[in-house]
Amino acid sequence: MPGEPDSCAAGGGVPAGAALPGEAGAGSRPRLAEPLVEGTVDGVRVAVPRGATILEAARLCAIEIPTLCHHEGLPPEGSCRLCLSETRGSLAVSCMYPLRESGFAALTRSPAVLEARRYVLSLLVCRAPRAPRIRKLADEYGVSPDPRFMRDPDGCIRCGRCVRACRASGPEAIALCGRGFARLVTGPFGRPPEACVGCLACALACPTGKIAFSERDGVRRIWEREFELAPCPECGKRAFTREQLAFLGGGASALCHSCRRRLMARELGKAAALEAPGGPALLRAL
């Protein structure tokens, strides 16, 4: 149904209060209250709330545009340049290009788009030649690394998704530092990030799997640091680091995900039973 925004067009999801003081939230996510604008993506007619991006319009049409730096819950950055599409006769970054008026006509697989995307991929594959997602894309587009740019294939494409994840849900312990070929994600002073709480947001957000971590004997290792995992008070499974719980504050509990769900289901069941006829008596009998 055109114009019925699904999850991709509906106002996004950085958790409330995630933005730093004085900063806007998850960028310019379209509001449901915005009027619809109509146009086409690869000739398919679509209507989206004004301000929605080409990427969001394409997804409503079930047209796939490859992305790496884009993440639904994070502000867009447009740094990987993979989602290029063509509009008004020039290339646009689909994940950031807002559709402001009706009559748009975006092309996601025109010759110019495919040529540009191949070039971008030939650079990305130089940085992360072994990352499964990059390899799959490179195979799909018939791209091989450009030897001129095979300087430091460390597996990181510098898209900054980890940094944005850390900023949105963590203490912003890491950043893209330096410039040019020397640019890399690191903690301050090039050392293990001291503010890190070991929440794994960065590692889970990384599109190439560059950020390594391990868990053994109740200890999580990431960014050359060690974090003790607190046992779940119900089942003893270790899911969160003590630093993470302290960072979340407000007496955040170490309940693991499955116990959290189970306890919530029990509470909901109780509440439902209380409202049912004869419910309170039934609960007492139990």
Added chain:
Amino acid sequence: MAGPDLSALPEILESRPADPSELLPLLTMIQGRWRHLPQEALRAVAARLSLPLARVFAVASFYRSLSFQPKGERLVQVCCGTACHLKGARAVAASLEKSLAVRMGATREDGRVTLESVNCVGACALAPVVMLDGTVHGKVSGPGAAGLRL
């Protein structure tokens, strides 16, 4: 190892509003005062502006005019932009390396002089250009640069 004397730091920090947009002005002032960015100063800036240390470090590591290693008391910058390059910046740079006894991009061991290349100082009509402590000197010649003693 004792760090530099940072007793003048609070005054610098309080000379600007505690707003994130003051990050670069503060870093520039600290660079000017101590000729580098001491780690403790970066921490103080982060606390003053309520910014994560990682973001302060990211900005500090991006700009070439900011450094983590102390620069010399005198700063000699040779422009190697297109115009200066064509007008013989390379010969000027070679002369300066000899007369100042320091390699390009390095600080002399006595800490007196830093010699570095810059890409363009916007004074192409005066090429080749050398900046001495921020002052532009135009139409510099190789032999002329050889006479500079610092």
